[in-house]
Amino acid sequence: MAPQEQFPPQQQEPPGLTGAMDPTPDHGEQSYRGTGRLAGRRALITGGDSGIGRATAIAFAREGADVAIGYLDVEQPDAEETARLVREAGRTACLLPGDLTDEAFARGIAQQAADGLGGLDVLVNNAGYQMARGTSIDTLDSAEMDRVIRTNLYALLWVTQGALAHLPSGGVIINVSSIQAYEPSGKLVDYASTKAAINNITVNLAAELGPRGIRVNAVAPGPIWTPLQPATQEAEHLPEFGTNVPLGRAGQPAEVAPALVFLASDGDASYVSGTVLGVTGGRPVF
Ligand code: NAD
Ligand code: MG
Numbered sequence: 001m002a003p004q005e006q007f008p009p010q011q012q013e014p015p016g017l018t019g020a021m022d023p024t025p026d027h028g029e030q031s032y033r034g035t036g037r038l039a040g041r042r043a044l045i046t047g048g049d050s051g052i053g054r055a056t057a058i059a060f061a062r063e064g065a066d067v068a069i070g071y072l073d074v075e076q077p078d079a080e081e082t083a084r085l086v087r088e089a090g091r092t093a094c095l096l097p098g099d100l101t102d103e104a105f106a107r108g109i110a111q112q113a114a115d116g117l118g119g120l121d122v123l124v125n126n127a128g129y130q131m132a133r134g135t136s137i138d139t140l141d142s143a144e145m146d147r148v149i150r151t152n153l154y155a156l157l158w159v160t161q162g163a164l165a166h167l168p169s170g171g172v173i174i175n176v177s178s179i180q181a182y183e184p185s186g187k188l189v190d191y192a193s194t195k196a197a198i199n200n201i202t203v204n205l206a207a208e209l210g211p212r213g214i215r216v217n218a219v220a221p222g223p224i225w226t227p228l229q230p231a232t233q234e235a236e237h238l239p240e241f242g243t244n245v246p247l248g249r250a251g252q253p254a255e256v257a258p259a260l261v262f263l264a265s266d267g268d269a270s271y272v273s274g275t276v277l278g279v280t281g282g283r284p285v286f
Pocket of ligand 1: 046048050051052070071072101125126127129176179180220222223225227228
């Protein structure tokens, strides 16, 4: 991929929308070619409206999977665009708006996905929230910590609990971690801690669910150009976003999705469980 020109300073309210981003992210709309690696699989992708989730939805659909996506009500335009792309690939798209920090909704979303798709084989725990703050721990406030931890950890566990009533032997769970689990930034201390915890949960679940024939892995992205960034980082820091990795640029959502396809595919990753696959532009994930 060509080197990234600098991102212009820009700001959105969380969760942010794709249409307001400059430049528009690349979700693989023009580039992703499927080869039937997920034929007939039924996947739930939380936060599948935009960013890494949208790129994953496109790739999964082009690999032959039907896709349900979770998202917040305010993201309806992004969700409809992802659904359009899934349907354009000839697959079923199921839209599941709602707030995953609501325990009842989070516990029930897998049932809704299974109802909409006729079953569930793959869960991608991709929804996440962060907010950049001052570098001092003094700048943490309880309401923000609650939002980060409920979204990234409680909701992930609730959604997973709900999904386990549906996932068969051969089922797959993929959690979305982060480079922040390995190289935590001071201004993301609460978020980074949830991503380290997600790595641990991935190991725990792989151990528990292996005997049921369910593989559990995580992907750890580095800096990726998604709505999360203009919605949660200071506008003036966006021009340098991603320039501190060995490859010298931010990644695009389209560059993360193939890692999720690999982990979801039984043809490719049948003996891969309990691991974290870094897609970081060169930063270490060990
Ligand atoms: P994104 O904003 O496109 O996706 C995050 C999604 O999370 C949103 O679209 C939203 O639908 C969902 N979400 C957030 N709070 C929710 C709630 N309360 N209820 C329901 N849904 C909710 O951004 P993204 O960067 O594609 O993020 C996807 C995942 O990737 C997140 O877990 C994020 O932490 C992780 N990640 C992103 C980066 C990056 O640089 N963009 C790096 C490492 C990890
Ligand atoms: Mg979104």
